[in-house]
């Protein structure tokens with residue numbers, strides 16, 4: 001059996017949302033998703049899943065704060081302490097059990113309510129070995145970026161091109177907060193945070209909410225005339241010990257991809273994957289993820305990106321939505337922004353940025369420093 | 384009806400809240416042995432999984448690759464190689480640092496691990512990946528059994 005996405009609902013992405021609570025944003029996205037799927041949450045949806053991290057939310061035991069606005073009171077509900085894609089994979093597995101035939105998955109960002117994001121990130125570090133320094137937590141990104149550039153002979157300019165591309169792509173995405181025509185020099189000349197990483201190498205925060213409705217194969221065929229099939233799923237965690245990791249590459253993506261591609265029958269990703277939405281928390285991270293997904297030869301991501309291979313009209317378009325750089329960094333919800341873009345493209349509903357004749361896409365996620373955890377999903381409009 | 388404009392939207396729309404989260408963290412069997420040895424002897428200890436041929440630094444009492452218990456403690460050199468480094472210009476609140484700090488991941492010799500630590504005794508411009516460094520310990524009276532018992536790593 002293959003699980004399908006049969007409904008998507010989402011709010012506008014905005015840099016701040018002082019007028020609505022996170023619950024009201026979830027309500028808006030949920031109503032739209034249920035409408036899109038043609039389901040009644042009180043009757044048709046068997047289980048509800050949110051992907052959230054307590055410290056980003058400002059609540060202990062955040063799971064308790066999600067049922068009412070999703071139509072999930074007195075129903076099976078759980079929260080996954082991971083990104084939206086892990087939530088989606090969990091939903092697919094619940095359907096695979098045969099217990100539920102329709103599941104709703106939610107993730108959101110209310111980043112504008114977080115006053116001390118740096119402190120929360122530092123609190124994610126090992127307290128004994130990694131919290132001893134009065135340094136911005138992005139020092140880990142600085143260390144990773146330098147090692148990646150060293151191992152792959154990627155230039156500083158090639159990393160900056162990721163930012164230029166994604167913010168340019170966002171110009172054609174009405175949902176994006178940070179569309180811009182910027183230059184490589186703009187990125188290079190911005191304030192340095194942790195050499196070689198500058199402020200412009202870091203995606204900017206935004207608020208937004210996504211709800212996605214999943215259905216079993218049988219149910220999806222009844223509910224939707226454009227189901228998007230979840231053909232391959234994988235997820236993986238590297239060791240949490242920074243001291244035991246490889247600093248230049250992302251083994252978690254590589255292994256998650258192996259699993260997802262095997263399940264989906266992808267043997268030649270460069271031919272079989274029409275476009276990709278990958279994590280771009282930091283500029284260099286997109287290049288690492290492109291390589292780990294097998295969308296180019298090892299060590300060539302920077303050079304090929306510079307040549308335009310991952311542009312909207314390139315060999316494998318990457319982050320046509322604008323990614324975290326263009327749409328905005330939605331914390332755990334960016335993974336569902338990636339899934340949404342895949343769904344819109346595969347349904348031919350992506351407007352001005354529509355990629356022609358696309359049938360198969362890959363969405364990939366990462367949870368930011370200092371994590372070594374990410375997911376990969378292969379999505380297709382063909383069963 | 385009032386036409387007075389609310390100029391600070393937080394006055395009606397937001398409540399400020401703090402999460403006061405104070406914890407103590409247990410170093411554990413491996414951490415305690417590692418840090419007391421640094422404090423008392425200015426030496427680095429590691430554990431080794433003979434089966435996987437992995438030497439763990441920071442030491443652990445288990446192997447993350449085969450799940451075996453590890454009690455094979457070995458002393459390792461205080462020297463290593465800079466695998467990557469960064470000069471950080473902001474503090475952990477996001478404010479500019481008056482004095483930037485240079486951090487590196489140092490692969491400690493004879494281990495498969497290492498330590499993230501400050502680099503001292505040289506200018507950041509002089510640093511290169513692959514450079515050899517050694518740990519400089521605090522004087523014995525100042526050591527408390529923490530990572531900061533190593534002042535920094537300096538080029539050798």
Ligand SMILES: [Zn+2]
Nearest residue numbers: 432435446449
């Ligand atoms: Zn072992």
